[in-house]
Amino acid sequence: MAIREILEVPDPRLKTVSSPVTVFDAELKTLVADMFETMYDAPGIGLAAIQVGVPSRVLVIDLQPDDPDAEPEECHHDGHKHFHQPTIRQPRVFVNPEILDPADELATYQEGCLSVPEIYADVDRPATCRVRYQDLDGKVHEEDMTGLMATCIQHEMDHLEGVLFIDHLSRLKRQMALKKLQKLRQAA
Ligand code: GNR
Numbered sequence: 001m002a003i004r005e006i007l008e009v010p011d012p013r014l015k016t017v018s019s020p021v022t023v024f025d026a027e028l029k030t031l032v033a034d035m036f037e038t039m040y041d042a043p044g045i046g047l048a049a050i051q052v053g054v055p056s057r058v059l060v061i062d063l064q065p066d067d068p069d070a071e072p073e074e075c076h077h078d079g080h081k082h083f084h085q086p087t088i089r090q091p092r093v094f095v096n097p098e099i100l101d102p103a104d105e106l107a108t109y110q111e112g113c114l115s116v117p118e119i120y121a122d123v124d125r126p127a128t129c130r131v132r133y134q135d136l137d138g139k140v141h142e143e144d145m146t147g148l149m150a151t152c153i154q155h156e157m158d159h160l161e162g163v164l165f166i167d168h169l170s171r172l173k174r175q176m177a178l179k180k181l182q183k184l185r186q187a188a
């Protein structure tokens with residue numbers, strides 16, 4: 001397993017339309033394992049393969065990486081002692097996902113994106129949807145999504161079409177967000 005580099009705007013690869021997965025092999029399983037490691041390290045609640053430079057229709061999501069009530073656990077690395085919250089992981093993998101019957105009703109969440117770091121903005125999306133997807137063995141599933149899961153999977157599916165959450169903002173708000181990111185980078 002390995003942490004992979006996350007592409008950031010304005011990397012043109014983020015605009016790629018990703019291709020369907022046709023082979024469910026060990027390489028796909030390695031990609032997914034690396035995507036989880038990269039997402040948990042970031043940390044984020046979702047990641048699309050294109051964000052690590054792989055133009056395949058693969059998403060990982062875990063809405064619950066941390067249990068805030070759990071006792072901290074001691075661990076050692078880099079020659080130092082660290083305390084970490086134990087994690088209750090709910091890793092989900094979606095291969096070749098499709099959105100079915102999105103609700104007319106919209107929900108607004110303040111979204112962020114690992115490819116647009118430190119920028120947050122409200123985005124309206126269908127409040128619920130059904131998703132058809134394949135698992136790592138190619139088996140087809142369907143599932144109804146609500147709440148943050150519905151929002152997150154639509155955010156991730158946008159990445160498969162080369163779309164970022166800032167593309168849902170007005171041109172003025174998008175330009176303000178990108179300027180703010182430039183400024184943050186200059187300060188760093
Ligand atoms: O970590 C993330 N948080 C988030 C918050 C609200 C709506 C969507 C997301 S996804 C994001 C990680 C990411 O960039 N996935 O593509």
Ligand code: NI
Nearest residue numbers: 112113114115
């Ligand atoms: Ni994102």
